[in-house]
Amino acid sequence: MIAADTTSAPLVNVTALKSSCAACSMHQLCLPMGLEDADIDRLDQIIGKRRRLERDEPLYKMGSPFRNLYAVRFGHFKTYQINASGEAQITGFQMAGELLGMDAISADRHHCDAVALEDSEVCEIPFGNLQDLFGQVPTLLRHFHRIMSQEITREQNVMLLLGNMRAEQRFAVFLINLSARYAARGYSSTRFQLRMSREDIGNYLGLTIESISRLLSRFKKLGLVQVDKREVVLLEPARLKAMAAGTEQCSPMA
Amino acid sequence: MIAADTTSAPLVNVTALKSSCAACSMHQLCLPMGLEDADIDRLDQIIGKRRRLERDEPLYKMGSPFRNLYAVRFGHFKTYQINASGEAQITGFQMAGELLGMDAISADRHHCDAVALEDSEVCEIPFGNLQDLFGQVPTLLRHFHRIMSQEITREQNVMLLLGNMRAEQRFAVFLINLSARYAARGYSSTRFQLRMSREDIGNYLGLTIESISRLLSRFKKLGLVQVDKREVVLLEPARLKAMAAGTEQCSPMA
DNA sequence: CGGCTTTTTGAAGTAACTCAAGACCTGTGG
DNA sequence: CCACAGGTCTTGAGTTACTTCAAAAAGCCG
Numbered sequence: 001m002i003a004a005d006t007t008s009a010p011l012v013n014v015t016a017l018k019s020s021c022a023a024c025s026m027h028q029l030c031l032p033m034g035l036e037d038a039d040i041d042r043l044d045q046i047i048g049k050r051r052r053l054e055r056d057e058p059l060y061k062m063g064s065p066f067r068n069l070y071a072v073r074f075g076h077f078k079t080y081q082i083n084a085s086g087e088a089q090i091t092g093f094q095m096a097g098e099l100l101g102m103d104a105i106s107a108d109r110h111h112c113d114a115v116a117l118e119d120s121e122v123c124e125i126p127f128g129n130l131q132d133l134f135g136q137v138p139t140l141l142r143h144f145h146r147i148m149s150q151e152i153t154r155e156q157n158v159m160l161l162l163g164n165m166r167a168e169q170r171f172a173v174f175l176i177n178l179s180a181r182y183a184a185r186g187y188s189s190t191r192f193q194l195r196m197s198r199e200d201i202g203n204y205l206g207l208t209i210e211s212i213s214r215l216l217s218r219f220k221k222l223g224l225v226q227v228d229k230r231e232v233v234l235l236e237p238a239r240l241k242a243m244a245a246g247t248e249q250c251s252p253m254a
Numbered sequence: 255m256i257a258a259d260t261t262s263a264p265l266v267n268v269t270a271l272k273s274s275c276a277a278c279s280m281h282q283l284c285l286p287m288g289l290e291d292a293d294i295d296r297l298d299q300i301i302g303k304r305r306r307l308e309r310d311e312p313l314y315k316m317g318s319p320f321r322n323l324y325a326v327r328f329g330h331f332k333t334y335q336i337n338a339s340g341e342a343q344i345t346g347f348q349m350a351g352e353l354l355g356m357d358a359i360s361a362d363r364h365h366c367d368a369v370a371l372e373d374s375e376v377c378e379i380p381f382g383n384l385q386d387l388f389g390q391v392p393t394l395l396r397h398f399h400r401i402m403s404q405e406i407t408r409e410q411n412v413m414l415l416l417g418n419m420r421a422e423q424r425f426a427v428f429l430i431n432l433s434a435r436y437a438a439r440g441y442s443s444t445r446f447q448l449r450m451s452r453e454d455i456g457n458y459l460g461l462t463i464e465s466i467s468r469l470l471s472r473f474k475k476l477g478l479v480q481v482d483k484r485e486v487v488l489l490e491p492a493r494l495k496a497m498a499a500g501t502e503q504c505s506p507m508a
Numbered sequence: 509c510g511g512c513t514t515t516t517t518g519a520a521g522t523a524a525c526t527c528a529a530g531a532c533c534t535g536t537g538g
Numbered sequence: 539c540c541a542c543a544g545g546t547c548t549t550g551a552g553t554t555a556c557t558t559c560a561a562a563a564a565g566c567c568g
Contacts, residue, residue: 081410081411081413081414083414083418083419083499083500084499084500084501085499085500085501087418087500089413089414089417089418091410091413091414102402102403102406103403103406103407103410104403105399105400105402105403106400106401106403106404106406106407107403107407111407111410112410131392131395131396131399134388134395135389135392138385138389141385141388141395142385145359145385145402146359146360147360148356148359148399148402148403148406149356149357149358149359149360149402150360151406152356152357152360152402152405152406152409153357153360153361153365155406155409155410155413156335156345156357156365156366156409157335158413159335159343159345159409159412159413159416160335160337160343160345162413162416162417162460163343163416163457163458163459163460164337164341164343164457164460165337166523166524167523167524197546197547198546198547198548199546199547203417203418204417205417206416206417206418207524207525208524208525208526209546209547209548210524210525210526210547210548210549211523211524211525212547213547213548213549214524214548214549216547216548217548217549229532229533229547245337245338245339246337246338246339246341247338247339420555420556421555421556451514451515452514452515452516453514453515461556461557462556462557462558463514463515464515464516464517464556464557464558465555465556465557466515467515467516467517468516468517468556470515470516471516471517483515483564483565
């Protein structure tokens with residue numbers, strides 16, 4: 001359907017795919033949030049080309065030089081760090097409207113790898129140009145600070161999760177978090193596809209793939225969720241929320 | 255020695271304690287890093303009064319309205335989140351030259367508690383004024399972005415630690431991290447005081463106080479460190495670094 | 509000193525891991 | 539279309555790293 005874009009000549013590609021924030025369905029969640037039309041135009045002018053990625057294709061690698069932030073247009077990504085012994089830790093899953101690459105600002109090099117979980121598209125946002133624009137559009141600057149701050153609080157929440165939650169609570173938090181993010185994008189909050197493997201989920205939550213599988217089975221048996229391959233239905237979101245908050249728990253095989 | 259300041263009248267206090275970044279020993283690590291003298295002066299003009307805190311005194315609480323960022327002048331702080339079930343997770347320890355409160359920008363409310371670990375002093379940095387200054391001093395803005403980005407990467411490193419390191423590696427990372435930060439401040443990298451309790455360390459590392467105590471005993475027995483109360487000497491920093499990197503490990507009681 | 513908190517150490521328990529095997533899916537080529 | 543190979547997921551059995559519980563030792567401070 002859209003294969004023509006990817007096979008066309010580069011020049012056409014760049015031109016055809018030049019972004020327009022105003023026309024993008026994500027603009028109320030993304031960088032241009034709250035901007036006036038005139039300012040959105042100015043943002044459009046500095047935003048680079050779109051970039052399409054296949055499943056498993058890296059958007060950037062740890063250590064590569066930092067030039068752009070990326071806004072997810074559609075699809076999903078994961079970001080992960082690799083330690084000295086070669087093991088990975090997934091630090092986040094990103095979906096449409098979310099910004100990638102902010103960890104690279106401090107050292108001018110990317111601090112983690114970002115990989116597409118499915119066929120996806122991003123807008124390249126040349127950071128140098130964005131910085132120039134900050135001086136002219138204070139609203140944009142403020143919103144950018146909010147986005148960075150939000151990333152900080154998101155990570156603090158993950159630290160809380162990894163530092164002192166039991167497996168079932170971690171998993172409930174994970175499901176409820178996805179649910180809320182899909183809801184914010186106009187999708188169902190109770191029925192969605194997991195775009196990542198069980199292994200990715202386990203890695204992100206500091207658990208093994210087997211634990212995730214068992215957790216899913218348990219939640220299924222308890223009537224909390226319905227699962228078919230990667231399709232998930234949250235049957236009892238309220239109880240899941242309570243579990244995520246830590247006010248309710250389910251015994252290990254009631 | 256400096257008690258006179260705290261007991262003097264408020265007005266005198268504010269005046270006497272008005273900050274001067276140029277004169278501050280931390281200015282090459284803190285917000286004014288890399289600024290020209292003229293710009294440091296402009297920063298000085300917006301920076302609020304200093305605030306002195308006693309051990310265990312809160313700097314801000316979760317949910318309180320966000321007005322200021324804080325730069326630590328001396329002393330140490332911890333920041334922590336409290337979940338619905340009332341348990342805390344320490345998200346960081348801050349020392350001189352480090353910035354507190356960036357997690358509050360996104361929601362205009364503080365997202366965690368910050369508490370002094372010992373008698374400490376901070377500079378209040380009214381965020382509104384700082385934002386005004388960003389438009390006039392681009393260097394300052396860029397450095398601010400670097401600081402926020404650095405906080406993001408720091409937290410990603412903690413996620414890596416909590417998500418897939420064994421207890422001994424976590425603890426080695428913790429010690430090496432403190433060592434490097436003291437070194438950057440001109441203090442010994444091999445001999446320093448732990449400003450936080452064993453319980454705080456355990457909480458931060460996702461371990462129990464008993465585990466920390468056992469780890470310390472083991473490291474002591476292995477000749478890696480010397481410990482007397484809260485005074486720590488790193489006897490084999492190279493091996494500790496290797497453990498932190500994951501390239502070396504010590505068996506559970508060799 | 510005496511009461512308090514913090515730290516250490518030991519013994520027992522357990523949540524989650526590892527190992528292992530089989531089921532299930534998915535895509536490829538005959 | 540089926541067969542088969544390679545990955546992903548599930549389930550079970552046994553192990554273990556860390557926790558929990560408990561008690562004593564050490565430090566702190568009025």
